[in-house]
Amino acid sequence: MTAHYRRLDVRELHRAGVLVPGWRGGWNWYRNGQKRASVNIEVGDASIQLRYRATDRGEWKDYDYTVRLSRSSCHYGGERPWFLCPCCGRRVAILYGGAMFACRVCYGLAYEAQRxxxxxxxxxxxxxxxxxxxxxxxxxxxxxxxxxxxxxxxxxxxxxxxxxxxxxxxxxxxxxxxxxxxxxx
Incomplete structure (x- = not known):
């Protein structure tokens, strides 16, 4: 289920002012007031670079890869950003973190209400x-x-x-x- 994965939501990043080319910093996840995970983000013109450490089958690994961004026009002006899933290339608002951040279709995840x-x-x-x-x-x-x-x-x-x-x-x-x-x- 999607609730069991860390979410990287392009809408939250956009509202926080992160998706500006040249922006560098960390994005954190908290549970009960304690930091549980973080990812370093570096924003380019049409992509973001993700750098983090995670366990893969019990072994710590470093990850460093690019996630492309897409933009669509809004009806009343402006643009809406989207992630292009690094695995399948689908345009999505949310990527779910496992060994790699990917869309819910690539992970085979369902929303809680679907179950x-x-x-x-x-x-x-x-x-x-x-x-x-x-x-x-x-x-x-x-x-x-x-x-x-x-x-x-x-x-x-x-x-x-x-x-x-x-x-x-x-x-x-x-x-x-x-x-x-x-x-x-």
Whole structure:
């Protein structure tokens, strides 16, 4: 899954002002406030140079290679940068780091949502509504009340949708665990 790989997102680099020819520096990844990995980047006119150390089958190796950049025009002016995958040449926004940074197709990765079954999807959608309502995540947690500033009509609509999704997920889990049979008893 893509969540298990370090992401190098061309949009983040662009917003941070990194993709200016001549720029040199490091890009870091953090977990729980601690630096977990970094890559040195040197930007050229139509490419970036990546330099880093990583383990490959338990052995440390140094990597130094070029990733070409492409640009597309935006409808209201300006340009949008893209990576060209070093393995297949596809135009992508995100490269995933393993021994080499490559697109998700080259690594055979799927997004988390692509691996969900219907029950997980119902629970995730219910959790998204809980987030919008400012409630604690997790459909097993108690429901709270209307957030300040939200219209009552919006609240009742979201609560009804949340309750429908929650009921569907809990019912499917109960069937899976053998608590309910296929008739719902």
């Amino acid at each position: 969900e079954d219907e029950t997980d999807r119902l629970a995730r959608r219910a959790d998204a509504i809980r987030d919008r309502l400012g409630w604690e995540a997790g459909i097993l947690n108690p429901d709270e009340w209307k957030p300040k500033g939200m219209h009552w009509r919006t609240f009742w609509r979201l609560k009804a949708e949340h309750d429908r999704l929650k009921g569907g997920a809990l019912g499917a889990w109960a069937k899976r665990l053998g608590i309910l049979d296929s008739t719902g008893r």
